[in-house]
């Protein structure tokens with residue numbers, strides 16, 4: 001039912017005193033309008049209560065003085081567990097169609113964004129990010145975004161990919177796999193950066209969730225297409241490797257930002273590395289969804305602040321092809 005129709009029916013309903021009440025009850029559209037008004041009023045109450053619960057949880061959190069040094073992912077899970085599944089009416093959602101509601105067959109009326117948030121909740125709480133693999137290598141990419149990234153890589157065909165956050169090589173190996181379909185070894189390169197050894201997974205749950213996963217070094221694509229540098233993304237040795245790759249292979253150059261998802265680090269990485277991205281190519285800022293879990297500035301805010309002072313990039317919403325994305329507003333295309 002369109003809002004215009006609902007409005008007309010509401011007017012009709014309000015003027016019931018002039019109508020025959022009995023026929024109104026028999027008219028299903030009037031009954032629907034009446035029920036919709038009641039549901040809307042009740043939903044407003046639910047959202048208000050959720051807001052109050054979240055404000056109280058906020059106070060609990062600030063009293064507990066959660067340490068900034070605990071690590072973003074740890075905090076994310078902690079945050080989710082603390083809320084016990086209660087989640088807020090997120091006005092900051094950047095999902096398209098977020099505020100559309102859907103009536104479930106169990107009588108619940110929920111916002112589309114609530115459903116998507118529920119999936120995000122499971123993804124973090126159950127460590128589903130460690131359940132996936134690509135060519136046998138544990139990869140922490142969300143399946144929806146993985147397809148979107150595959151489409152993007154195929155369109156751009158980058159000669160150099162700067163892969164921030166190797167972990168055990170999951171993103172590097174899938175980038176290499178796609179790269180191998182448009183470039184031969186020694187025609188293109190992935191510079192994969194991590195301060196930690198790629199033989200060790202940061203997530204202790206990964207072994208349990210991906211028991212059949214194998215070491216990335218066993219995959220020939222690793223040797224053919226990936227140069228691993230044990231460093232932080234904006235450290236001199238890592239930048240030197242990136243510059244060397246660009247002078248050897250040229251462009252397009254693409255950056256994937258998937259280290260720890262702290263606001264300051266992500267902002268710095270965008271600021272320092274944007275100069276290397278070629279026009280038409282991208283910075284992919286991953287896990288922008290974490291801002292709403294952490295309920296503080298994270299990668300998504302870093303994107304907005306980066307764009308305030310850099311007009312060479314714009315958010316490419318067309319890359320969120322499945323509407324659901326864990327990197328909402330994180331696909332940044334260089335336009336000039």
Ligand SMILES: C[S@@+](CC[C@H](N)C(=O)[O-])C[C@H]1O[C@@H](n2cnc3c(N)ncnc32)[C@H](O)[C@@H]1O
Nearest residue numbers: 139140165167170171193194232233258259260
């Ligand atoms: C979310 S995991 C990366 C997952 C990986 N990209 C994948 O798709 O399988 C984050 C990784 O980033 C690394 N990291 C943290 N800070 C970093 C930085 N400043 N530069 C590069 N890597 C970083 C961590 O050690 C960790 O292994």
